[in-house]
Amino acid sequence: MLASAAREPRRSVMEFSADFDPASGRLTLAGDCAMLDAPALERALGQLRGAAPAGLEVNFERSGTFDIGPAWLLRRALHVLGASGTQVRYRGQPPGHFAYFDELLGRDAGRFPEPAKLTLSQRFTAFGHAVADRVDGWYEELVYGGQLLTSAANAWRSVRRLRIPSIVRHMHETGVQAIPVVAVIAFLISVISAYIGAQQLRPFGAEIFTVDLVTIGVLRELGVLLTAIMVAGRTGSAYAAELGVMKLNDEVDALESMGLNPYEVLVLPRVVALVLVLPLLTVVANAMGIAGGALLTNYLLDLPWQQFVSRLDSAIADTTLWAGLVKAPVFGLLIGLTGTMRGLQVRESSRELGRLTTVAVVQSIFLVIFADALFAIYFLEIDF
Amino acid sequence: MPDPGPVIELDGIENRFGAQVVHDGVGFDVRRGEIFGLVGGSGSGKSVLLKTILGLRRPDAGRVLVEGQDVTAMNDEELRRFKRRYGVTFQHGALFTSLTVAENIKLPVAEAVDLDEATLDALVELRLRMVGLTLDTAAKAPAQLSGGMVKRVALARALALDPAILFLDEPTAGLDPIAATEFDELILYLRRTLGLTIVMVTHDLDTLARTCDRVAVLVDRKVIVDTLEGIVAHDHPWIHSYFHGARGRAISAEREAGRGA
Structure with a gap:
């Protein structure tokens, strides 16, 4: 040599x-x-x-x-x-x-692959493939929902398969630990809306309606919507990242090889936990929102506490609280499904993990707001 | 065959984690141009020792001299420059999964020196040829590669800055015997043609027998260094069961048949 x-x-x-x-x-x-x-x-x-x-x-x-x-x-x-x-x-x-x-x-090592130059027809084909992929994506999402429903149906039959400890752990992580941030956000938002309301209504001598504005706004929309958006950012991303890493580490395959259903073990407890936790967080947000409204009207309008309470009592109908609260489990379901599904779609690389985590957050916030719009139309029609 | 001068000198290395003593006076020399195997049971501190040599961990006592420079006394800037002098491959390849093979190999070069894209491509071609991969591998993502190819790309990336010393952590773990043998051949070929000094941690007895000039065994917080024949003949109970257990018997046959290639 x-x-x-x-x-x-x-x-x-x-x-x-x-x-x-x-x-x-x-x-x-x-x-x-x-x-x-x-x-x-x-x-x-x-x-x-x-x-x-x-x-x-x-x-x-x-x-x-x-x-x-x-x-x-x-x-x-x-x-x-x-x-x-x-x-x-x-x-x-x-x-x-x-x-x-x-x-x-x-020694023959071949050549570098030529960077592909696309002809018009190839571009057209690529477009077609993208459309077909999109349709496949919908199909996949449908299958995902179906599999989850099946495992949910199975799980109801025996309590053990519902995995109570796992649900409780996720409720703690996504619910209890989210209380401080949700409370602060709800408080601040209602303070802001009360401040703007008082300022705008004062020229008309109608500043007492600030109470109506804040309480109805918080109970029907702001409380639940802000909670859902916070949870989508916090938990939707966490679900996607957690399941994505498990997927990359073959942990999901390991579960399946043990005869366990990953939907039942990983997805269902997370989704159920969110469905349960979001209404509870919404109650916290509502309480903090009303507290913020009361504080600001007291400070800006010199409205005594007793008068705030009696005004609040006449402002809200029996349905106002429920019109907000009934949306919470639906939002929880949407966030839970999106986060877990995107997580399980992670394949091969760390870049995919980042991309799908982002997708999970963006899509769950979009879905929450979209569903909220549908609710608004529906409630208007049925006069709820 | 190899130049006699030592490239790596370890002297009285001590590593402790709290009350647990991992190394208590470990010392050996690695000579220029030799392939040096590092063996030890699980938890015997192979990785800790490797990190100590690489300057990623400061030992609690003792000195590490690499090419005459004291690694343990370097400041951050000196360490940064020192790290360009060696290449490392990790057990699972540790390729960056979000980059293509070509980008993985370019990364250390592009970070160290300012070169044109065409020049970088030429260097990628060189490294791929050096590790015996075809050029169409360049555009692939790490996830598309087989286990043996991952190890080769990791080696190509470790060679990217022309290091004088290569550290290989379990280079043949997880490979089938044919791919492992080919990888051994590749390591021997690179040593022969480039005169690299290679330190490898391995549990593959076949690889040890085929490639290593000398072997260091970490036992009882100390180290025993000898040629493989010397180590095999050693009467320490752990070493004995390591080399004379069911898995070790193949070695003697291998040694008699002579070194691979």
């Missing part, structure tokens, strides 16, 4: 330089060329390529050891020049790696 330059103990560094003189057609290499010197070599080779001289003399007399990378770049450039008609001569000993490269190039 060949004597390798790299085997020699590294002499202390001699600054590398590569100079191409177009007039004499000489490339002079001096010093040790490590990978970190590759940019200097690249520059000289670029000039060389630009000049494309008829004859070239490469002078190695003052050059030291070459790392493999730069030696490869040098040899490649010289070969390209040689192929295009330049007479290449060496002075001094070229790097020992050149023989190694001959050996490497002697």
Whole structure:
């Protein structure tokens, strides 16, 4: 085999330089060329390529050891020049790696795949595939819902299969631990809406209606909607990321190999927990929202607490609280389903995990708001 | 065959986690151009020792000299430059799954030096050829590769900055015997042609027998270093059961048939 330059103990560094003189057609290499010197070599080779001289003399007399990378770049450039008609001569000993490269190039390694250039018909096909994928996606979502329903139906038959401990754990993580942030957000939003309401209604002498505005707004819409959006951000992403990593680690396959149904073990407890927890969080948000409204009307309008309560009593109908609360389990279901489904769709790479976690959050917030709009129309029609 | 001078010198290394002593006075030399195996039971501190040599962990006592420089005394900037002098492959490849094979190999180069895209592509071609992969691998995602290809790409990435020293963690774990043998051949070929110094942690007795010039065994918080024949003949009970258990018997036959390739 060949004597390798790299085997020699590294002499202390001699600054590398590569100079191409177009007039004499000489490339002079001096010093040790490590990978970190590759940019200097690249520059000289670029000039060389630009000049494309008829004859070239490469002078190695003052050059030291070459790392493999730069030696490869040098040899490649010289070969390209040689192929295009330049007479290449060496002075001094070229790097020992050149023989190694001959050996490497002697073995067929194929070619780099060409970057695909799309014709019009290929673009058209790609568009068709995208549409078909979208339709497949809907089908997949339908199957997902069906499988979940089946496992839910099975689970109802025996309490043990409902996995109470798992549900409780998820209720703790998604519900109890979310109380502080949900409470603060609801409080702040109702303070903001009370402030704006009081300011706008005062010119009409109707500032007492601020109480109506805040309580009805919080109970019917703001409480449940803000809670759902907070939970979508907090829990939807957590579900997607958690299940996605389990998927990447083959944990889901491991469950299935034990004869366990991943829908029953992973998805159902999470979704059930969210369906149960979201109404409870909504109650917290409602309470904090009304507290915020009371505080601000007391401060801005000098409205005594008793009067706030009696005004609140006359402002809301029997149905007002329920019009908000009845939406909460539906939102919980939507967030739970979206988060878990996107998580289980993760395949192959960490980038997929990030993408699908984002998709989970964006879609669950979209679905929550969309469902809220449908509820609003429906409640208007039935006069709820 | 190899130059006699040591590339890595360990002297009196001690590593402790709380009251638990992992290494108590571990010392050995790795010579230039040799393939050095590191063996030990689970929990004997192979990974900790590897991290100590790589400068990722400061030992509680002792010195690590790599190419004459004291790794344990380096500041952050010196450590950063030092880390470019070696290549590492991890047991599971640790390829970046969101990048293609070509991008994985380009990453360390592009971070270290400023080069054109075409030059980087040329270097990717070199590394793929060096580890015996075809060029159509370049555009693939790590998830599309077989176990043996993952190890080769990991090796190509470890070679990207032309390191003088290679550290391989379980290079053949999880490979079928044919792929493992091919990988052993590749390591031997790279050592022969490039004069690399290679330190590998491995439990694959076939790989040990085929590739390693000397072997260090971590037992009882100390280290025993010898050629494989010397280690096999050692009378320490753990070493004895390691090399003479059911899995070890194949070695003697292998050694008699001579080194692979």
